[in-house]
Amino acid sequence: MNNFTFHNPVRLLFGAGQIAALSREVPRGAKVLMTFGGGSIKVNGVYDQVRKALIDFEVIEFGGIEPNPTFETLMRAVEVVRKENVEFLLAVGGGSVLDGTKFISAAAKFEGDPWSLLTRRMPVKAAVPYGTVLTLPATGSEMNANAVVSRQVTQEKLAFGSPLLFPKFSIVDPETTYSLPPRQIANGVVDAFVHVAEQYLTTPSKAPLQDRFAESILRTLIEDGPKTLANPMDYEARSSVVWCATMALNGLIGCGVPQDWSTHMIGHELTAFHGLDHAQTLAIILPNLLWVQRETKHEKLLQYAGRVWDIKEGNDATRLEQAIIRTRGFFESMGNPTHLSDYAVGSEHFEEIVARLESRKMLPMGERKNLDAEKVREVLALAR
Amino acid sequence: MNNFTFHNPVRLLFGAGQIAALSREVPRGAKVLMTFGGGSIKVNGVYDQVRKALIDFEVIEFGGIEPNPTFETLMRAVEVVRKENVEFLLAVGGGSVLDGTKFISAAAKFEGDPWSLLTRRMPVKAAVPYGTVLTLPATGSEMNANAVVSRQVTQEKLAFGSPLLFPKFSIVDPETTYSLPPRQIANGVVDAFVHVAEQYLTTPSKAPLQDRFAESILRTLIEDGPKTLANPMDYEARSSVVWCATMALNGLIGCGVPQDWSTHMIGHELTAFHGLDHAQTLAIILPNLLWVQRETKHEKLLQYAGRVWDIKEGNDATRLEQAIIRTRGFFESMGNPTHLSDYAVGSEHFEEIVARLESRKMLPMGERKNLDAEKVREVLALAR
Numbered sequence: 076m077n078n079f080t081f082h083n084p085v086r087l088l089f090g091a092g093q094i095a096a097l098s099r100e101v102p103r104g105a106k107v108l109m110t111f112g113g114g115s116i117k118v119n120g121v122y123d124q125v126r127k128a129l130i131d132f133e134v135i136e137f138g139g140i141e142p143n144p145t146f147e148t149l150m151r152a153v154e155v156v157r158k159e160n161v162e163f164l165l166a167v168g169g170g171s172v173l174d175g176t177k178f179i180s181a182a183a184k185f186e187g188d189p190w191s192l193l194t195r196r197m198p199v200k201a202a203v204p205y206g207t208v209l210t211l212p213a214t215g216s217e218m219n220a221n222a223v224v225s226r227q228v229t230q231e232k233l234a235f236g237s238p239l240l241f242p243k244f245s246i247v248d249p250e251t252t253y254s255l256p257p258r259q260i261a262n263g264v265v266d267a268f269v270h271v272a273e274q275y276l277t278t279p280s281k282a283p284l285q286d287r288f289a290e291s292i293l294r295t296l297i298e299d300g301p302k303t304l305a306n307p308m309d310y311e312a313r314s315s316v317v318w319c320a321t322m323a324l325n326g327l328i329g330c331g332v333p334q335d336w337s338t339h340m341i342g343h344e345l346t347a348f349h350g351l352d353h354a355q356t357l358a359i360i361l362p363n364l365l366w367v368q369r370e371t372k373h374e375k376l377l378q379y380a381g382r383v384w385d386i387k388e389g390n391d392a393t394r395l396e397q398a399i400i401r402t403r404g405f406f407e408s409m410g411n412p413t414h415l416s417d418y419a420v421g422s423e424h425f426e427e428i429v430a431r432l433e434s435r436k437m438l439p440m441g442e443r444k445n446l447d448a449e450k451v452r453e454v455l456a457l458a459r
Numbered sequence: 460m461n462n463f464t465f466h467n468p469v470r471l472l473f474g475a476g477q478i479a480a481l482s483r484e485v486p487r488g489a490k491v492l493m494t495f496g497g498g499s500i501k502v503n504g505v506y507d508q509v510r511k512a513l514i515d516f517e518v519i520e521f522g523g524i525e526p527n528p529t530f531e532t533l534m535r536a537v538e539v540v541r542k543e544n545v546e547f548l549l550a551v552g553g554g555s556v557l558d559g560t561k562f563i564s565a566a567a568k569f570e571g572d573p574w575s576l577l578t579r580r581m582p583v584k585a586a587v588p589y590g591t592v593l594t595l596p597a598t599g600s601e602m603n604a605n606a607v608v609s610r611q612v613t614q615e616k617l618a619f620g621s622p623l624l625f626p627k628f629s630i631v632d633p634e635t636t637y638s639l640p641p642r643q644i645a646n647g648v649v650d651a652f653v654h655v656a657e658q659y660l661t662t663p664s665k666a667p668l669q670d671r672f673a674e675s676i677l678r679t680l681i682e683d684g685p686k687t688l689a690n691p692m693d694y695e696a697r698s699s700v701v702w703c704a705t706m707a708l709n710g711l712i713g714c715g716v717p718q719d720w721s722t723h724m725i726g727h728e729l730t731a732f733h734g735l736d737h738a739q740t741l742a743i744i745l746p747n748l749l750w751v752q753r754e755t756k757h758e759k760l761l762q763y764a765g766r767v768w769d770i771k772e773g774n775d776a777t778r779l780e781q782a783i784i785r786t787r788g789f790f791e792s793m794g795n796p797t798h799l800s801d802y803a804v805g806s807e808h809f810e811e812i813v814a815r816l817e818s819r820k821m822l823p824m825g826e827r828k829n830l831d832a833e834k835v836r837e838v839l840a841l842a843r
Contacts, residue, residue, distance in 0.1 A: 076695070078474025078475065078476070079473050080472050082469075082470040082471065084466075086465075087466065088462075089463050281695045283679050283682065284676065284702055290671075290675075291671030291674075294671065295668045295671060299667065314460045314665075315667050315668060319668055322668065327711075330473070331702075
């Protein structure tokens with residue numbers, strides 16, 4: 076096990092009916108900016124629950140944060156925060172609203188061009204405190220201090236983070252996710268699955284408990300993902316999947332182990348160029364990347380085959396291949412195709428994608444820094 | 460899964476050499492009271508590492524905190540904190556030193572008789588901030604806000620806790636535990652194991668991820684416990700066991716599930732009356748309590764048999780019995796006997812123990828509140 080520091084101060088309130096707790100979680104007397112997305116919260120009752128809980132607060136609303144939130148939209152919220160002296164942000168929505176709100180939180184206190192928080196990874200020195208009400212399980216944003224933001228004009232999608240950007244609290248009520256369309260639930264399951272894979276399917280690192288925790292999340296997603304897709308209002312399966320998504324990316328399973336994240340980096344570019352959902356890109360890239368990296372990830376893939384998929388028969392090569400086939404099959408069974416052609420996307424931007432990763436000095440990538448331009452091309456070619 | 464709130468703000472620094480980080484973790488300029496136990500830290504080099512890291516701080520020392528720390532000793536430290544205007548406490552040691560320091564932290568700011576924090580469970584309204592350097596893996600005290608304190612004069616051992624009593628940081632360097640005697644390592648493994656059992660071997664609660672996390676810790680302890688006993692300086696096995704002990708009682712696996720803690724409650728009385736180590740009492744009580752509660756815990760015991768011990772053969776009764784036999788065997792293989800007679804302790808205080816639990820209104824206990832006086836007698840009789 077490598078040395079590590081683990082620190083996650085988020086206060087997580089989980090379960091049906093927890094939104095009512097907002098009245099005591101938001102700092103008394105604070106002027107609040109409530110951020111949200113396209114308005115689904117007004118249809119599913121979440122908006123009403125939140126406003127009811129905040130009846131005694133001064134609340135300004137900022138809706139319209141889009142999936143893959145854009146710098147352009149978020150900067151308009153930053154203007155509101157500055158002009159209205161907002162003291163607390165409340166993000167109500169999925170990962171995009173939460174990530175966007177993290178950017179608003181940092182940008183509102185940033186001196187200089189906030190875009191440099193992303194492009195030049197300038198450190199966050201101050202942030203407007205915020206809480207979240209999660210309505211879409213997937214990104215784990217409710218319990219971490221990272222965010223991904225896009226810029227329309229340049230078709231870029233970039234990540235940033237800071238220890239100052241943990242939510243003060245997050246409210247996760249699985250019932251608020253009942254009305255989500257199947258596509259978003261499928262995306263959530265795939266996203267959580269791949270978050271775990273990025274931290275687990277790497278090189279052996281003598282961290283047996285982290286391995287088992289990762290395997291625990293994967294097995295639970297495999298078990299309860301299809302159940303919650305089939306029966307959206309089954310609280311048991313839904314709460315299980317929602318909790319898995321939070322635990323997949325709150326820092327715990329990544330303690331003291333190598334991490335990959337190549338699938339995410341390539342996937343971000345597919346979203347930037349083609350507008351595919353984040354999880355759609357992950358389902359397309361991961362199985363192919365595992366295949367291309369099968370030598371590098373050999374030992375962990377075999378452990379994964381045995382412990383997650385119960386594949387015990389056959390020689391190493393067979394079991395390894397079967398594990399990748401099962402992974403692909405799981406994504407497809409959840410309704411997430413694993414080829415670009417399923418979305419009528421061709422190879423027209425492959426070279427641009429490679430060039431972008433190179434220009435950002437991200438290559439070679441992966442836990443062993445051996446996924447170079449040639450291998451990225453190989454992954455993309457297999458993903459067609 | 461039941462509703463829950465999870466909040467654990469402890470900053471955990473894990474790994475070899477992390478004590479040097481004290482210089483930036485302790486608030487700059489703070490007057491520090493360093494608390495420790497019987498002086499083993501002066502033999503194993505930890506004392507020197509700590510003092511070196513704190514070279515620029517004003518440090519007052521308070522040694523002599525005993526195993527099962529006593530109110531009497533701790534109140535002397537409280538006097539020092541008040542008289543010297545200490546601003547930060549640094550606990551260096553095992554669970555007893557850490558628990559004792561939590562009491563010092565709360566008692567120093569308490570108005571009235573601090574013993575009422577324990578007997579009357581008075582709420583903690585303020586606390587002196589503190590950090591810890593853990594040198595003995597077992598109690599999980601480094602990452603929770605609970606403590607157990609004894610009173611010599613009345614032979615009582617009582618628990619308390621408060622959200623204000625989380626350490627600001629904890630430094631966990633597995634190498635500092637290399638010099639521990641085998642008995643303390645065995646105790647640590649048993650303690651962590653039983654902490655998990657109290658949160659897992661209860662009633663089914665539709666929390667599959669928590670179940671798997673609990674099983675992950677148990678399997679890892681079963682795998683690495685004997686290894687670290689055999690090879691104390693094997694960093695891999697030792698760091699694994701130390702990390703398991705932290706994760707066993709930092710609140711995570713207990714989220715949204717019923718909890719038992721009867722074994723601890725009965726065990727505390729055995730320590731109070733007979734001076735047995737905490738973990739020794741747990742090893743004695745748990746297997747017998749599981750047997751007495753085998754109907755109540757039926758489903759979970761069968762799950763435990765299959766998933767933790769790989770017991771697949773035989774009917775329900777056989778597998779359940781085998782799981783309890785394997786549990787007992789594991790404790791004994793770690794060097795922890797499972798009968799009172801192994802410590803030359805008889806049944807002379809059994810009735811007093813029952814009477815005490817009754818007088819504190821703790822009976823009936825357990826996740827279904829069905830462990831009554833009669834069953835406590837049954838557990839104790841089997842434990843002879």
